[in-house]
Amino acid sequence: xxxxxxxxxxxxxxxxxxxxxxxxxxxxxxxxxxxxxxxxxxxxxxxxxxxxxxxxxxxxxxxxxxxxxxxxxxxxxxxxxxxxxxxxxxxxxxxxxxxxxxxxxxxxxxxxxxxxxxxxxxxxxxxxxxxxxxxxxxxxxxxxxxxxxxxxxxxxxxxxxxxxxxxxxxxxxxxxxxxxxxxxxxxxxxxxx
Numbered sequence: 082x083x084x085x086x087x088x089x090x091x092x093x094x095x096x097x098x099x100x101x102x103x104x105x106x107x108x109x110x111x112x113x114x115x116x117x118x119x120x121x122x123x124x125x126x127x128x129x130x131x132x133x134x135x136x137x138x139x140x141x142x143x144x145x146x147x148x149x150x151x152x153x154x155x156x157x158x159x160x161x162x163x164x165x166x167x168x169x170x171x172x173x174x175x176x177x178x179x180x181x182x183x184x185x186x187x188x189x190x191x192x193x194x195x196x197x198x199x200x201x202x203x204x205x206x207x208x209x210x211x212x213x214x215x216x217x218x219x220x221x222x223x224x225x226x227x228x229x230x231x232x233x234x235x236x237x238x239x240x241x242x243x244x245x246x247x248x249x250x251x252x253x254x255x256x257x258x259x260x261x262x263x264x265x266x267x268x269x270x271x272x273x274x
Contacts, residue, residue, distance in 0.1 A: 086180045086196070093176050093203055097169035100210055104162040107132050107142070110221055128159050154220045161213030168206035175199035 107127035115121035121136040134140035145151050151159075178186040179196030186192045224230045 083180075083182050086182070090173075090176050090180060093169075093199070094173050096203070096207070097166075097173050100162075100165055100169050100206070103210070103214075104128065104166055109217055128155060128162065154216055158213040158217045161209045161216070165206045165209035165213065168202050168209060172199050172202035172206055175202060 105127075107125045107130055109128060110126040112124040112126070113121065114124075115136075123134050125132040125134075130142050130144040132140065132142040145155075148156060175195055176199035177183060179192050179194075179199050181189065181192060183192075186195050
């Protein structure tokens with residue numbers, strides 16, 4: 082019985098560590114734009130900051146300084162993930178106190194109740210994290226398949242000799258080095274993932 086409790090505690094603490102790593106990660110949404118190997122750029126978006134890098138090795142991060150300019154779904158995901166981390170922490174403490182091999186927690190009947198409470202808290206932590214991740218994934222999927230959302234579907238066509246710096250600039254409209262191409266047919270409502 083003690084071996085099963087120890088393995089359950091190790092799995093719970095490992096899941097808590099993975100939850101903390103996922104919450105602090107900046108790779109919740111990764112966008113890449115590559116017209117060639119030299120001008121490839123990546124944008125990493127997380128709950129706490131956005132980072133951008135290019136093939137030349139430049140990498141810059143900018144944290145979200147205010148909560149009022151962050152979109153609502155990111156704030157909801159932040160809240161759910163923080164709740165999941167908090168519940169996971171308390172679940173780990175309760176699980177440690179509820180193990181039969183520890184001398185803290187009282188009688189075996191009290192320890193069984195504490196271990197049951199730890200299991201319930203771990204389940205609630207998992208539900209919070211799963212809800213936060215699903216909300217974020219739903220937003221990304223909805224934006225991807227929305228024919229009116231052009232931020233990630235904008236195609237760039239090379240229109241003459243330009244410098245490497247201008248190939249990394251964002252298209253602002255008007256006539257420049259790049260001309261926009263409309264969204265392709267692959268982003269139709271009937272497209273599959």
